[in-house]
Amino acid sequence: MTVDFQGYRYVPGPFQYSAGVSALPGFTIERARFTNxxxxxxxxxxxxxxxxxxxxxxxxxxxxxLRSPAPFTDAGFIAFNREYCGTLERWGIFANDKNPVARSNVCPEIDKPAGPSFHAFSYVRPARGAAPSFVIAGSGEAREGTGPYKDKTVRHGETTPDAMLEKARFVLEVMQARMQAVGAAWADTTGVQVYTVYDVHPFLGAEIVARGAARHGLTWHFCRPPVIGLDYEMDCRSVVVERVLPG
Known part of the structure; x- marks a missing residue:
């Protein structure tokens, strides 16, 4: 199920973000990335x-x-999300715990920012006849629902090669389900990103490339997901225009 907003539709998620967005007919999504x-x-x-x-x-x-200095505790993550959503509420985007904005928030293992920061953002603009475009929110290996993250996390506390494979498979399936919700698939992506400090090579070919999830390559960020205990995250997008802005 998707919900129409202003120029795009979104897949409902928890209060802090939507699971993904796609441009409505007559609009396109563009992406801008800061150099720092x-x-x-x-x-x-x-x-x-x-x-x-x-x-x-x-x-x-x-x-x-987003980029954060270190993974949050469960309570710390909720507190941060409320602060973040406050600006979206002032902008007329967030209301009644419904948030149409898709998001990734990860933590660099090296060269950490001093505090939560923007790495990139996407926006929708009118564009007649534009090709479909979308941004799928980042997801780690935690199942959706209430309760502590440790109780929802695939192979919590394990980082052996077989545990990482299981985590990666779970996240890849989440990405596919979110794309399906906006009528898209791996073949439509123009960018796919993975966030982990653990080795992806053992399953890169069989699980990522073989699915078509690296058709334009794969951007691997040496980052941790935003909550303590998560080890693997991905997001993906299909946008025609990307800009780089001074940091």
């Missing part, structure tokens, strides 16, 4: 200025990729 992480508050200001300069409403903001 921009602290959260400054990043929101820069995004607001950018959208205004592009003559786009703040509600055009539809996805983002």
């Amino acid at each position: 992480p921009v602290p959260l508050a400054d990043g929101f200001k820069r995004i607001e200025t950018y959208l205004q300069a592009e003559s786009l409403p703040l509600t055009a903001f539809c996805a983002c990729e």
Whole structure:
């Protein structure tokens, strides 16, 4: 099930993000990446200025990729998400715990930012006859639902090669299900990203490449997922226009 918003539709998720977004007919999604992480508050200001300069409403903001200094505890993650959603609420995007914005939030293992920061963001703009475009939110190896992450995590606390394979398979299936919800598949992607500090080579060919999930290559970020105990995360997208902005 998807819900229409302003220029895009989204797959409902938990309050902190949607599971993915896709442009409605007559619109396209574009992506902008900062050369260096921009602290959260400054990043929101820069995004607001950018959208205004592009003559786009703040509600055009539809996805983002964040960087945090270290994985959160369960309680810390909830507190951070409430702070993050506060700006979206002021922008007229987030209301009644419904959040249309897709998101990834990961933690670099090396060269960590001082605090939560923006790495990239996506937005929707009018574009007649544009090809379909989408951004699928990041997901780690935790099943959806309430309760502590440790109780929802595939092979919690295990990082052996066979455990990582099982985690990767789970996340790949989540990505496929989220793409299916917006009428897309691996063949439609223009970018796929993986986030882990553990070796992906043992299953890269058989599980990722063989599915068509690396048709344009695979971007591996040496990062951890945002919650303590998670070890593997992915996201993916299909966008025609990508920009690089000064950090």
